[in-house]
Structures are given as structure tokens and as C-alpha cells.
Amino acid sequence: MNFFNDAWPAIALTLKLAGLSSGMLLIIATPIAWWLSQTSSVWRKPIAALITLPLVLPPTVLGFYILVMLGPQGWLGGLTQSLGLGVLSFSFTGLLIGSLIFSLPFAVQPIQYAFEAMGKRPLEVAATLRASPVDAFFSVALPLAKPGLLTATVLSFAHTIGEFGVVLMIGGNIPGQTRVVSTQIYGYVESMAYEQAHLLSAVMLLFSFLVLLALGQLKSRHDKVLT
Numbered sequence: 001m002n003f004f005n006d007a008w009p010a011i012a013l014t015l016k017l018a019g020l021s022s023g024m025l026l027i028i029a030t031p032i033a034w035w036l037s038q039t040s041s042v043w044r045k046p047i048a049a050l051i052t053l054p055l056v057l058p059p060t061v062l063g064f065y066i067l068v069m070l071g072p073q074g075w076l077g078g079l080t081q082s083l084g085l086g087v088l089s090f091s092f093t094g095l096l097i098g099s100l101i102f103s104l105p106f107a108v109q110p111i112q113y114a115f116e117a118m119g120k121r122p123l124e125v126a127a128t129l130r131a132s133p134v135d136a137f138f139s140v141a142l143p144l145a146k147p148g149l150l151t152a153t154v155l156s157f158a159h160t161i162g163e164f165g166v167v168l169m170i171g172g173n174i175p176g177q178t179r180v181v182s183t184q185i186y187g188y189v190e191s192m193a194y195e196q197a198h199l200l201s202a203v204m205l206l207f208s209f210l211v212l213l214a215l216g217q218l219k220s221r222h223d224k225v226l227t
Contacts, residue, residue: 007200009176010184014161017180021099022157028100029107029152034137036108037115053124054102059165065100069170098170103159114148115141152219158211162204187217
């Protein structure tokens with residue numbers, strides 16, 4: 001019971017962060033993925049590379065630059081200060097911004113691949129039925145891309161829960177404000193509380209397994225529909 005009382009605030013904050021992040025990413029990533037799947041612009045590859053950067057950058061490097069951006073000398077930190085909002089570093093809002101940037105490729109790529117796999121034919125058929133581009137997007141493209149949307153939601157949710165380097169750089173480890181599950185485990189290890197670290201790590205291990213199992217089920221159902 002003591003372990004649950006101690007760990008629950010971090011678990012609740014982690015779920016809140018992951019829920020908000022995955023929901024916002026779905027809204028942000030869908031138009032980006034659609035544009036990347038449809039455009040032939042010379043900017044396509046540079047923008048795709050920029051979005052993919054978090055996959056190859058060390059989390060501490062990305063976290064450092066986001067921290068600078070959110071700090072008093074950064075452009076976003078300077079803007080929020082001028083608006084009387086203070087700086088966003090070492091705050092939940094700062095964690096949310098960092099999570100959106102860090103998990104963006106995990107949301108964009110599955111949706112983009114789903115749009116590309118759909119091909120041009122469904123949209124051409126919709127156009128012959130006099131559907132506007134907006135109508136075709138919402139009534140044809142989005143329903144056909146549903147597996148990609150679900151995968152993006154699950155991956156971005158899970159990835160946010162597993163963040164450590166970016167979270168620690170941007171938010172530190174402030175109880176009730178920025179302490180999430182990953183930094184809670186770090187705190188347990190630092191204080192030599194290995195039993196609590198084992199328990200919380202086991203919860204994370206089980207969660208990760210269930211996420212992979214869910215993704216496998218989604219892929220299996222989608223493949224059955226296609227066949």
C-alpha cells in the first residue's frame with residue numbers, strides 16, 4: 001500500500017501526459033502525414049527528415065535544445081515571459097511540449113504509410129462522384145487510414161510513457177509536477193530503493209508487452225480485412 005501511495009502520483013501524471021500528448025499528436029500529425037503522402041514538393045524530404053530527427057538524436061540532446069527554447073533566453077520562453085506566463089521549463093506544460101516534439105515521428109509515420117498504402121484510386125473514385133477534396137479526405141481517406149491512426153495513437157501514447165532523457169532535461173524530477181514513472185524509477189534507484197524500482201519497472205515491462213501485443217492484434221485484423 002505504501003508503494004502504491006508513493007508511486008501513484010507519478011503514474012497518474014504519466015497517464016495524463018501520455019493521454020494529452022497522444023490526443024494532440026493525432027490532430028497535429030494527421031494533416032502533416034497527409035501532406036507528406038500527397039505532395040511532390042522539394043520541401044517534402046527536408047521536412048520529413050526534420051520530423052524524423054527525434055528517432056536518431058540522443059534524447060538528452062533533443063531535451064537540451066527544447067530546454068533552451070523554453071527557458072528565459074529562448075524564443076518561446078521569451079514569448080511566454082512577455083505574455084506574463086513565465087517560462088515553461090520545469091513545468092507540466094513544458095513536458096507536454098517536449099513530448100509532442102519527441103513523439104511526433106511515432107505519430108506521423110504510421111499515418112503517412114497508411115495514406116500511401118491507400119493509393120490514388122479511392123480518391124479518384126470519390127472525385128468522379130463529385131466529392132470535394134475535403135469530403136474525400138474525411139469520408140474516404142480517414143476511414144481507410146484507420147489502422148494507421150490507431151497505430152499512431154498507441155505508439156505515441158506508449159512512447160510518451162517510456163520517455164526519460166527528454167523528460168529529465170525539460171522537467172527535472174519535481175514531485176506532483178514533473179515526476180513521471182521513468183523519473184520515479186530513477187529516483188528509487190538513486191535512493192537505493194531497489195524493491196520499489198523493481199515493482200514499478202515490472203509494471204512498465206508488462207505495459208510495454210501489452211502495447212506490442214495490441215499492435216500485433218491490430219495488424220492481424222487489418223491483414224484479415226485486406227484479404
